Amino acid sequence: MTSLIVDASVVAKRLVLDSDTDKAKVLFANWGRGALEIYAPAILPAEIANMLWKRARRALLSAEAVEELYREFSAFHIPLWPIEDLAELSLALALKNGHSVYDGLYVALAIKTGWDLVTADERLYNMLSPSMPEIHLLRDYA
Numbered sequence: 001m002t003s004l005i006v007d008a009s010v011v012a013k014r015l016v017l018d019s020d021t022d023k024a025k026v027l028f029a030n031w032g033r034g035a036l037e038i039y040a041p042a043i044l045p046a047e048i049a050n051m052l053w054k055r056a057r058r059a060l061l062s063a064e065a066v067e068e069l070y071r072e073f074s075a076f077h078i079p080l081w082p083i084e085d086l087a088e089l090s091l092a093l094a095l096k097n098g099h100s101v102y103d104g105l106y107v108a109l110a111i112k113t114g115w116d117l118v119t120a121d122e123r124l125y126n127m128l129s130p131s132m133p134e135i136h137l138l139r140d141y142a
Helices: 008-015 021-032 044-057 063-076 087-097 101-113 122-128
Strands: 002-006 036-041 116-119 135-137
Touching: 002 101, 008 021, 008 044, 008 063, 008 116, 021 036, 036 101, 044 063, 087 101, 101 116, 101 122, 122 135
Parallel strands: 002 036, 002 116, 116 135
Antiparallel strands: none
16 A cells, blocks of 8 residues: 655645645545555644644634634544654755755655655745655645
8 A cells, every 4th residue: 555645735735725625635535545545744733733823814714714624634633653753854854955844854754764745835846856756746646
């Protein structure tokens, strides 16, 4: 069975209508059918909560809608990988590539496990894809 790492940008596309939401829904449907396994670093819940909070703060979503979307996210039960074993590599990657340590946790998990990383973050993808064929853009992921 294929194992994938999804980052917060992919989960956000699954929760909130946006470009590539359809692709995120297909990925999650495949996971729900048991066609693949998905994982994420344990920082994922905090990143999703922060993304939803920003949408409420900008008045794009009501507080009630944000709370409901967070409950929906929690019901996914995405297996979370402890970040303690990823932090040092994430820091090294951030220093080398100029992206955040938070993004680096997803990349570090991909490196440590050998699994592909799916992201909707084009900046991260463009920065890493030349040297990391394991990273895929959600919109291109088949």
